[in-house]
Amino acid sequence: MPRTIATVTFLVRAYDEAIAWFTDALGFTLVADTPLPDGKRWVVVAPPGSGARLLLAEAATPEQAARIGDQTGGRVFLFLKTDDFDRDHAAMRERGVRFREVPRHEAYGTVAVFDDLYGNMWDLIEPAG
Numbered sequence: 001m002p003r004t005i006a007t008v009t010f011l012v013r014a015y016d017e018a019i020a021w022f023t024d025a026l027g028f029t030l031v032a033d034t035p036l037p038d039g040k041r042w043v044v045v046a047p048p049g050s051g052a053r054l055l056l057a058e059a060a061t062p063e064q065a066a067r068i069g070d071q072t073g074g075r076v077f078l079f080l081k082t083d084d085f086d087r088d089h090a091a092m093r094e095r096g097v098r099f100r101e102v103p104r105h106e107a108y109g110t111v112a113v114f115d116d117l118y119g120n121m122w123d124l125i126e127p128a129g
Helices: 015-024 062-067 085-094
Strands: 007-012 029-035 041-046 053-058 076-081 104-106 109-115 121-127
Touching: 007 015, 007 062, 015 029, 015 041, 015 053, 085 109, 085 121
Parallel strands: 007 053, 076 121
Antiparallel strands: 029 041, 041 053, 104 109, 109 121
16 A cells, blocks of 8 residues: 655644634645644644645644744745646735745746745745656
């Protein structure tokens, strides 16, 4: 049986602000929002049509809270692949997503780095060819 990475944990400050940002700014779908004991929730978002998902995990300890916005030590954290860079770049900018650079064309595709609501860096990328 093939294996895939299906879900990645994404630390957030608050569930509702993260849900709003991912669904409004990035156009993700809210896949699940299930109450759990102790005020926790099982919150999953995903780009439409994608098999990959993010589990939005509200920080529960000071150590976890310290990682919000810096989940990779300053490197690009996640890569949002698109089949139409110009369409998605324009839509994201209209929704208030902050890009750190102008789009650039690399051998591997068209790419631009943007920040999520906490400052983690992402690539919006349309692969070449």
